[in-house]
Amino acid sequence: MSTFLNQLIYGLADGSILALAALGFVLIYKATGVINFAQGEFLLVGAYTFYTAFVVLQLPLIAAALVGVLVAILIGVVVERFILRPMVGENPISIIMVTIGLSALLNALVQAFYGTSPKSQPKILPTGSIDLLGATVPINRLLAIVIAAVVLTAFTIFFRRSRHGIAMRAVADDQQAAMTMGISVRRIFALAWALAAVSALIAGVLVGDISAVDQNIAAFGLLVFPVVILGGLDSVPGTIVGGLVIGLLQQFTGGYLDPGLATVIPYIALVLILLVRPYGIFGETRIERV
Amino acid sequence: MAATATGIHHRTYVSELRLRATRSEYFRLGLLTVLLLVLPFVLDNYWLSQVNLILIAVIGAVGLNILVGYTGQISLGQGGFMAVGAYSSAIFADRIGLPTPLAIIGAVLLSAAVGTFFGLPGLRLKGLYLAIATLASQMIIEFVIRRWTWLTEGQGYLNVDRFEVFGFKVGARAVFEQQWYWILLILAALTVISARNLFRTGLGRSFMAVRDQDIAAEAIGVNVARVKLTAFAISSGFVGLAGALTAHYSEVVSWEKFTLDVSILYLAMIIVGGLGSIAGAVYGAIFMTLLPEVIRQVANAMSSSVPFLTDQLPAVRNATFGLVIILFLIIEPRGLDRIWQRMKEYIRFWPFRY
Numbered sequence: 001m002s003t004f005l006n007q008l009i010y011g012l013a014d015g016s017i018l019a020l021a022a023l024g025f026v027l028i029y030k031a032t033g034v035i036n037f038a039q040g041e042f043l044l045v046g047a048y049t050f051y052t053a054f055v056v057l058q059l060p061l062i063a064a065a066l067v068g069v070l071v072a073i074l075i076g077v078v079v080e081r082f083i084l085r086p087m088v089g090e091n092p093i094s095i096i097m098v099t100i101g102l103s104a105l106l107n108a109l110v111q112a113f114y115g116t117s118p119k120s121q122p123k124i125l126p127t128g129s130i131d132l133l134g135a136t137v138p139i140n141r142l143l144a145i146v147i148a149a150v151v152l153t154a155f156t157i158f159f160r161r162s163r164h165g166i167a168m169r170a171v172a173d174d175q176q177a178a179m180t181m182g183i184s185v186r187r188i189f190a191l192a193w194a195l196a197a198v199s200a201l202i203a204g205v206l207v208g209d210i211s212a213v214d215q216n217i218a219a220f221g222l223l224v225f226p227v228v229i230l231g232g233l234d235s236v237p238g239t240i241v242g243g244l245v246i247g248l249l250q251q252f253t254g255g256y257l258d259p260g261l262a263t264v265i266p267y268i269a270l271v272l273i274l275l276v277r278p279y280g281i282f283g284e285t286r287i288e289r290v
Numbered sequence: 291m292a293a294t295a296t297g298i299h300h301r302t303y304v305s306e307l308r309l310r311a312t313r314s315e316y317f318r319l320g321l322l323t324v325l326l327l328v329l330p331f332v333l334d335n336y337w338l339s340q341v342n343l344i345l346i347a348v349i350g351a352v353g354l355n356i357l358v359g360y361t362g363q364i365s366l367g368q369g370g371f372m373a374v375g376a377y378s379s380a381i382f383a384d385r386i387g388l389p390t391p392l393a394i395i396g397a398v399l400l401s402a403a404v405g406t407f408f409g410l411p412g413l414r415l416k417g418l419y420l421a422i423a424t425l426a427s428q429m430i431i432e433f434v435i436r437r438w439t440w441l442t443e444g445q446g447y448l449n450v451d452r453f454e455v456f457g458f459k460v461g462a463r464a465v466f467e468q469q470w471y472w473i474l475l476i477l478a479a480l481t482v483i484s485a486r487n488l489f490r491t492g493l494g495r496s497f498m499a500v501r502d503q504d505i506a507a508e509a510i511g512v513n514v515a516r517v518k519l520t521a522f523a524i525s526s527g528f529v530g531l532a533g534a535l536t537a538h539y540s541e542v543v544s545w546e547k548f549t550l551d552v553s554i555l556y557l558a559m560i561i562v563g564g565l566g567s568i569a570g571a572v573y574g575a576i577f578m579t580l581l582p583e584v585i586r587q588v589a590n591a592m593s594s595s596v597p598f599l600t601d602q603l604p605a606v607r608n609a610t611f612g613l614v615i616i617l618f619l620i621i622e623p624r625g626l627d628r629i630w631q632r633m634k635e636y637i638r639f640w641p642f643r644y
Contacts, residue, residue, distance in 0.1 A: 083616060097557055101611075264433035
């Protein structure tokens with residue numbers, strides 16, 4: 001029972017971080033129709049900017065977080081303006097490849113400036129563990145779940161209530177109709193990339209805190225795909241469900257069956273979902289006409 | 291001033307179907323043939339090994355371009371299909387003891403079958419979804435190879451015997467690269483010629499119809515499901531050939547040579563060279579294989595003034611790789627092939643702009 005509970009907490013923690021990473025991915029896909037293969041590198045860059053501000057520049061926690069957010073917004077906007085905007089109207093293959101190129105570039109830049117060895121960063125979340133129903137559960141994992149939940153709720157409220165959130169949904173629904181309503185589609189695209197970079201920053205810092213600040217953070221980028229396919233490529237609630245399911249699936253497979261299989265099980269699930277229900281649980285079914 | 295052709299005007303279907311229409315095209319073909327024949331006698335062993343790698347890459351890139359560039363089915367599973375070719379060829383040749391040519395043919399057929407299987411999701415999915423599905427196939431093939439200990443007898447890699455065909459055995463170090471050059475050149479040339487001819491047939495044309503608009507293609511009587519699977523099979527067959535040749539040429543097979551990075555490298559080749567162009571795939575293979583080498587040379591030349599370049603060589607290489615992909619897609623999405631055509635036109639019309 002206690003192992004089960006432990007696995008559950010670890011799985012939920014991984015899953016909620018995955019959900020955060022997937023949120024950025026879905027934001028970009030929903031608003032701009034771009035599949036972003038560089039999402040993992042956004043996590044990586046976020047974690048390293050925070051590390052630079054917090055450890056190298058010795059800024060206080062709040063200031064470091066603020067620097068992280070500003071840099072993330074800047075990167076998001078710059079990427080949208082100079083890399084994705086020239087690609088508007090190109091075929092999906094080219095757009096996928098440009099984000100793959102971006103991911104190689106960002107990864108290499110981080111490697112060039114920080115090297116490949118893990119960086120030591122003082123823990124932000126408390127590291128102790130508490131007894132919960134006979135299982136020892138690390139506090140930082142529990143807090144990671146809470147933080148992810150708060151951020152995801154905040155984003156959901158933003159989409160439902162705020163002006164910009166509603167404008168984003170309008171653009172996602174129909175770009176031309178949104179334009180006639182006086183919404184600046186360009187600004188919405190920039191906003192989507194900036195928000196995606198910010199949610200990736202939060203996810204990246206959380207991963208860096210509960211494991212380590214190193215190149216492996218980028219591996220979350222590919223795991224985003226099973227999550228979004230399960231939840232539906234264009235669904236925000238889908239990322240939460242998908243993230244938690246994939247996180248738990250990985251953790252339980254690793255714990256009860258085979259740790260090696262745990263790395264590939266999300267992709268097996270991905271293929272099965274694609275064969276049975278390609279639009280995911282919450283995704284919108286698109287009907288194609290000539 | 292001599293009269294200049296203003297364009298090529300075909301008057302019969304036969305002339306339109308010809309691969310080469312003008313005298314200068316024959317001239318360039320002759321020049322290329324002479325260059326290829328002279329190459330092994332001019333280059334030293336090191337550069338010849340680079341050329342051999344290029345020839346293998348040409349086969350793989352042409353194979354991928356059939357699927358991605360001509361049929362419009364994006365595949366991130368290239369590395370996995372190459373791995374299938376490499377491992378099966380190595381096992382057929384060394385463990386079952388088939389003669390090498392038979393082993394390679396077997397490997398090609400097996401890769402085609404595996405490619406068709408992983409192409410099945412392509413019947414329901416397209417574009418972005420298919421990219422994600424093939425990404426999963428890459429991960430699954432990689433996992434199977436790493437964990438299936440019977441394949442590698444638990445060592446994680448396979449040794450392959452020296453290449454031997456009809457009693458002729460590739461020699462030792464001094465002539466090794468040169469003899470491989472001829473083998474690979476013949477196979478690469480056959481690949482290029484057959485791919486080029488494939489798109490003059492009805493089957494090849496139906497690939498392009500599916501790429502341009504699959505629903506319309508279906509309306510004019512193209513069996514889209516069959517065409518997509520055939521494209522996966524043909525493409526994976528060539529890719530498997532490239533994998534098998536990698537195995538026999540390098541004489542050791544390990545899964546690290548067939549990761550997702552390889553899939554991305556090959557996609558980069560056909561993007562840089564030009565999607566939907568056989569010549570483009572060849573240019574891309576040359577460009578992307580030589581790029582790391584050029585970067586190394588430049589970094590070494592500048593090591594005294596900018597030591598950062600040599601210290602961080604792998605990172606610099608990856609950054610350039612990413613930058614090249616991004617710049618090509620933004621500046622010239624149709625790749626080197628289009629740049630070459632524009633250069634030809636510029637010279638032809640000179641001193642006029644058009």
